[in-house]
Amino acid sequence: VTRDDxxxxxxxxxxxxxxxxxxxSLAEAAGAARADEVADGAHRLLGMAASVHETAVADxxxxxxxxxxxxxxxxxxxxxxxxxxxxxxxxxAGSGS
Amino acid sequence: VLVIDxxxxxxxxxxxxxxxxxxxxxxEAATAADARTLVGRRRPRVLLVDLHLGAKGSTSGIDxxxxxRLDGEQAAALVMTARPExxxxxxxxxxxxxxxxxxxxxxxxxxxxxRAVVGGGEAFDPEHPRAPVESGRQVLSKREREVLxxxxxxxxxxxxxxDLGIGEETVKTLLARAYTKLGVRRRAQAVAxxxxxxxx
Numbered sequence: 001v002t003r004d005d006x007x008x009x010x011x012x013x014x015x016x017x018x019x020x021x022x023x024x025s026l027a028e029a030a031g032a033a034r035a036d037e038v039a040d041g042a043h044r045l046l047g048m049a050a051s052v053h054e055t056a057v058a059d060x061x062x063x064x065x066x067x068x069x070x071x072x073x074x075x076x077x078x079x080x081x082x083x084x085x086x087x088x089x090x091x092x093a094g095s096g097s
Numbered sequence: 098v099l100v101i102d103x104x105x106x107x108x109x110x111x112x113x114x115x116x117x118x119x120x121x122x123x124x125e126a127a128t129a130a131d132a133r134t135l136v137g138r139r140r141p142r143v144l145l146v147d148l149h150l151g152a153k154g155s156t157s158g159i160d161x162x163x164x165x166r167l168d169g170e171q172a173a174a175l176v177m178t179a180r181p182e183x184x185x186x187x188x189x190x191x192x193x194x195x196x197x198x199x200x201x202x203x204x205x206x207x208x209x210x211x212r213a214v215v216g217g218g219e220a221f222d223p224e225h226p227r228a229p230v231e232s233g234r235q236v237l238s239k240r241e242r243e244v245l246x247x248x249x250x251x252x253x254x255x256x257x258x259x260d261l262g263i264g265e266e267t268v269k270t271l272l273a274r275a276y277t278k279l280g281v282r283r284r285a286q287a288v289a290x291x292x293x294x295x296x297x
Contacts, residue, residue, distance in 0.1 A: 007114060070254040
């Protein structure tokens with residue numbers, strides 16, 4: 001276990017408290033096609049996930065941010081937001097939070 | 098170190114990463130306004146500034162560093178971001194920062210950058226792709242203006258790529274460069290900024 005792993009483990013409660021509501025707000029914004037709001041939230045989640053080494057969440061958030069920045073159609077935004085929600089749920093379930 | 102980031106997880110990560118080292122967190126700010134206040138009160142040696150501070154329309158980390166430099170602030174500055182950004186290193190230099198740090202969750206990367214800038218050096222993360230600088234002034238290229246013009250017309254990246262006969266990745270690169278040069282983060286902001294400056 002590296003120092004980075006210990007730091008990530010210590011941050012899991014904070015991540016758990018922040019990530020789920022953020023994913024929910026992303027899904028809501030994606031459903032309403034508010035692309036800028038989606039991009040901002042996805043970017044925030046990306047930084048958060050990278051800090052706790054949640055790679056799947058970071059990847060899903062990065063893909064959502066790119067889609068929002070790239071002017072993706074609403075259907076794609078909703079799909080990618082759903083993938084973010086699923087990744088966050090899996091991360092939280094995996095950490096026992 | 099003054100940590101300026103709107104995300105609580107990232108601020109906590111920095112705090113934990115500095116534990117047991119020669120550095121300590123002199124203060125934390127979630128907004129540019131709080132940061133300006135704390136810089137005067139805590140006199141940090143290093144400003145660790147998030148590039149994307151808050152939602153759209155808010156002050157960027159680059160803008161904050163530039164403003165603090167204009168106010169005479171001497172502390173070293175490192176700009177953090179969660180993903181590689183085209184031209185960020187060059188933009189950070191022009192704003193008066195001494196380095197850039199990618200949020201990878203690796204404490205050693207952060208410490209290495211902090212040690213470099215406290216020692217009077219620089220620490221620019223090479224993962225940020227370079228952007229061209231024209232005559233020392235950041236201006237939009239013809240291609241960047243074309244892409245932004247199509248964005249203003251409501252086109253998606255895919256449509257822009259087809260219209261200009263270039264790849265979608267190239268469109269993304271051109272847009273990213275334009276964002277950096279205009280100091281914005283999103284499509285609508287870029288179009289508005291380009292209009293304001295008479296670039297479209």
